[in-house]
Amino acid sequence: MFLQLLFNGISLGAVYALIAVGFAIVFSVLKFSNFAHGGMISICAYIGFFFQKTVKPTPPIWVTILFTSLCGIVMSLFLDRIVYASIRRNKSPKNYYFLSSLTISIIITAILNVFFSKNPLAYPMLFSSTTFNVGNIRISRMDTMILIVSVVLLVLLIFLIDKTKVGLAMRAVSIDPETSKLMGINSNFIILMTFSLAGILAGVSGVLLGCKYGVFPDLGQSMMIKGFIASVIGGLGSLGGAIAAAFLLGIIEMFWTYVMGSLSTPVMTFVVMLLFLFIRPQGISGRFAKEKV
Amino acid sequence: MNNYQLGLIMNSCISVIEVVSVFIITSLAGMFSLGQAAFMTISAYLTFVLAKMLHLPIILTAAIGLGMSGLCAYIIAVPTLRLRKDYFTLITMGFGEMMASIVVMLEKYTKGSIGFSSIPKVKSIFWIIVATTIAVIFFAWQLKRSRFGRMCIALKTDETAAKSFGIDVYHLKIKVYVIASCISGLAGILYGLKNRVITPDGFSWNLSAEMQIFLFFGGTNSLTGAVISAFGLKLLPEMLRNLTLFGVNMQEYRTVIYCLLILLVINFRPEGMLGDKEMSPSRMVRAMKRRLKREKS
Numbered sequence: 001m002f003l004q005l006l007f008n009g010i011s012l013g014a015v016y017a018l019i020a021v022g023f024a025i026v027f028s029v030l031k032f033s034n035f036a037h038g039g040m041i042s043i044c045a046y047i048g049f050f051f052q053k054t055v056k057p058t059p060p061i062w063v064t065i066l067f068t069s070l071c072g073i074v075m076s077l078f079l080d081r082i083v084y085a086s087i088r089r090n091k092s093p094k095n096y097y098f099l100s101s102l103t104i105s106i107i108i109t110a111i112l113n114v115f116f117s118k119n120p121l122a123y124p125m126l127f128s129s130t131t132f133n134v135g136n137i138r139i140s141r142m143d144t145m146i147l148i149v150s151v152v153l154l155v156l157l158i159f160l161i162d163k164t165k166v167g168l169a170m171r172a173v174s175i176d177p178e179t180s181k182l183m184g185i186n187s188n189f190i191i192l193m194t195f196s197l198a199g200i201l202a203g204v205s206g207v208l209l210g211c212k213y214g215v216f217p218d219l220g221q222s223m224m225i226k227g228f229i230a231s232v233i234g235g236l237g238s239l240g241g242a243i244a245a246a247f248l249l250g251i252i253e254m255f256w257t258y259v260m261g262s263l264s265t266p267v268m269t270f271v272v273m274l275l276f277l278f279i280r281p282q283g284i285s286g287r288f289a290k291e292k293v
Numbered sequence: 294m295n296n297y298q299l300g301l302i303m304n305s306c307i308s309v310i311e312v313v314s315v316f317i318i319t320s321l322a323g324m325f326s327l328g329q330a331a332f333m334t335i336s337a338y339l340t341f342v343l344a345k346m347l348h349l350p351i352i353l354t355a356a357i358g359l360g361m362s363g364l365c366a367y368i369i370a371v372p373t374l375r376l377r378k379d380y381f382t383l384i385t386m387g388f389g390e391m392m393a394s395i396v397v398m399l400e401k402y403t404k405g406s407i408g409f410s411s412i413p414k415v416k417s418i419f420w421i422i423v424a425t426t427i428a429v430i431f432f433a434w435q436l437k438r439s440r441f442g443r444m445c446i447a448l449k450t451d452e453t454a455a456k457s458f459g460i461d462v463y464h465l466k467i468k469v470y471v472i473a474s475c476i477s478g479l480a481g482i483l484y485g486l487k488n489r490v491i492t493p494d495g496f497s498w499n500l501s502a503e504m505q506i507f508l509f510f511g512g513t514n515s516l517t518g519a520v521i522s523a524f525g526l527k528l529l530p531e532m533l534r535n536l537t538l539f540g541v542n543m544q545e546y547r548t549v550i551y552c553l554l555i556l557l558v559i560n561f562r563p564e565g566m567l568g569d570k571e572m573s574p575s576r577m578v579r580a581m582k583r584r585l586k587r588e589k590s
Contacts, residue, residue, distance in 0.1 A: 033379050086560050096559050098325065098382070099509055103552045103559075106502055110548035221498070225390050228383045236379055266394040270387045277372040277380070 004137040005254050011143035013250025014150035015208055019227030020234065020242040021154065022201030028237035029174045029194045032094050036079060036101040037202055038224030039108030043075065044068050044206030045215045046112060049121060058124065065149065065207050072203030076195040079104060088191075105221065112217035120214035146208045153204055154243060157197070161239065170194060174237070229269050233276050235283020244284050299419050303487050305527040306426040307480050308507065312523035313433045313516075314476035315504045320513050321442060322469040323449030324378055328385030329504055330496040331392040332362040332474040333481025337491050340482050341412050342402050351413065355482050362478035363471045370467045389498050396493040408492035415486050422483050429476060433516055436472075445469060499548070506555045512564060526551060 019041065026034040048068040052058060059067075083100045131138050161167035172180040173190045181187045202220075209223055230249050234241030249269065256268045276283075294302075311329065318326050336358030343354040365388075373384050397405045404410070415421065436442050448455040448462055456462050485491045504523075511522030530547040 027379070033382060083556065083560075092559075095325070095513075099505065100556065100559055102327075102502055103506065103555050106499065106506075107549055107552035107556075110546070110552070114545050114549070225387060229387055232380060232383050236377070263394060263398045266387075266390045267398070270391040273384065273387060274369070274372060277376065277384070281372070281376055 005258055007139060009251030009254030011147045012254060013247035014147045015205060016226050016230050016250050017154060017243045017246035018150050018201055018205040019223055020230035020246045021239055022198045023227050024231045024237055024239055024242040025194055026198050029170060032097040034101050036104040038220035039105035040202035041206045041220030042112055042217055043108050044072050044203040045210035045219055047071050048207040049123060049210055049215045052124060065204055068207050069200040069203030072199035073196045076199030080195050109217045109221060120216040122214050123211045142211060229273050232273055241284040301531055303419060303422050305524045306422045307484050308527040309426050309520050309523045310429050310480040311504045312507045312519050313429050314473040315508050316516060316519045317433060317469060317473040319508060321445035322466055325382045326385040327382055327501045328389035329477045330500040331389040332477040334392045334496040335365060336362045336478030337481035337485040338403055341409060341485055345411050359475050359478045362474045366471045366474035370470045374463060374466045389501055393493045406493055408490045410490040412485055412489045418486055430520055437516060506551050510555055510558055
């Protein structure tokens with residue numbers, strides 16, 4: 001039983017990690033809490049759902065994931081164009097970023113609510129048999145797929161940020177956008193790049209969450225909170241910390257649900273977060289994103 | 294006026310109280326809370342559930358509810374307000390989620406998601422709500438003009454500068470948050486008294502976000518702007534009751550309309566409808582005089 005729960009927890013943590021990283025990557029570069037990510041996840045889940053439903057013959061899941069993440073990129077660039085670009089141009093305070101992203105998240109959920117109602121839609125079955133056995137633990141194929149896709153994506157992302165020139169530029173912009181402009185980095189391009197990465201992550205996690213929980217308008221928002229909590233525990237703006245915290249959170253949640261039932265998990269995650277802030281306010285990563293004067 | 298219109302005015306008054314509480318947090322101290330609805334939940338449920346279980350008068354249980362809101366706010370504020378502002382926002386949001394699930398968990402007492410409806414009927418509820426609203430607005434107005442309020446505004450404008458003037462920023466923020474949460478709690482109790490039923494869905498995350506939107510629409514630095522926009526925007530969907538779009542009643546689009554309005558405001562008039570001007574009688578008289586003079590000359 002222990003191994004079973006551990007595996008399920010890791011798989012859950014992998015999805016949380018995708019969400020937390022999508023949130024943290026925008027936070028680390030632009031220094032605002034991107035609430036729109038939740039709405040993006042919801043809408044991507046719907047896009048993936050209808051893509052899978054309408055296109056004949058039914059495409060394999062990886063095609064859906066690719067298509068949805070492309071849609072994620074297009075959508076986040078579109079949002080940047082109509083909302084964030086004018087804030088950047090006016091050099092308005094960070095509050096406005098925050099408020100617009102909040103608004104976008106709500107608007108997406110509200111529109112989905114009007115057109116598709118609150119009832120969850122189920123993804124078509126992906127696998128003929130839902131589970132397989134390893135030793136005496138039973139593993140769900142869905143969880144395995146989710147785990148593999150998430151881990152591959154996270155590894156690619158970390159490679160991009162740590163090893164490539166674009167990643168270096170992103171890290172520079174996250175430290176100081178004005179100075180990196182002086183150093184010949186196209187800050188605007190890097191910001192668009194960050195939004196696109198967040199879009200890809202939203203697209204992939206939308207499809208995965210849709211497969212796991214069904215598609216409904218509040219899907220993104222309710223999952224988003226877990227992502228927020230993970231990135232707070234990991235230390236805001238730190239990708240490594242967010243990933244570690246997400247896996248930790250997933251495992252704790254699985255065990256807690258097994259022992260105490262699923263109703264009290266929001267209470268548990270909140271208390272874990274509050275305790276963590278008491279004991280180690282700088283987060284797991286230890287890099288404390290302090291506000292500068 | 295018939296009952297329907299009175300009900301609309303009461304709804305608007307309650308939304309004004311909510312927005313005043315957000316005004317105190319955001320406009321005075323420059324913090325963003327996305328969990329104010331949680332304090333409405335706490336005090337409303339405590340008030341009515343205790344009143345029913347222990348057969349106590351509502352006034353007494355309401356005091357317990359408000360006290361509990363303040364206490365919870367204090368517990369959240371102590372670890373969070375030392376950190377940067379973003380933590381505060383995320384944690385208040387998590388708190389809102391937690392309260393909703395606690396209500397469902399304690400189904401035995403709260404009736405869970407069906408909603409708690411054994412709320413006693415109160416006479417002349419309309420006047421109670423209107424009087425409370427006016428009192429709350431007056432309180433916030435005095436708070437803004439007092440030494441406390443000026444300290445808060447200094448803190449909002451520049452935290453480091455405020456610190457260097459000897460303002461105890463950390464404790465000031467805690468006080469602001471506790472006061473505002475008690476006001477939210479008051480709104481929750483009035484909401485329960487008016488609707489005679491409270492559900493966890495009624496105090497969802499969207500309500501907290503809606504308050505923030507109302508506030509920004511009216512202007513973050515103007516109390517009168519916030520009050521007017523809260524009152525007006527709450528009434529707005531009622532005016533669209535008879536219209537339909539894509540075969541769906543316009544009221545369904547309420548949230549969409551709010552969001553579009555706020556996006557327009559952010560893009561074209563970032564400081565809100567009233568900016569940082571306040572509308573007060575003396576100011577209006579002065580403006581009238583100026584206009585008369587201009588017409589004469």
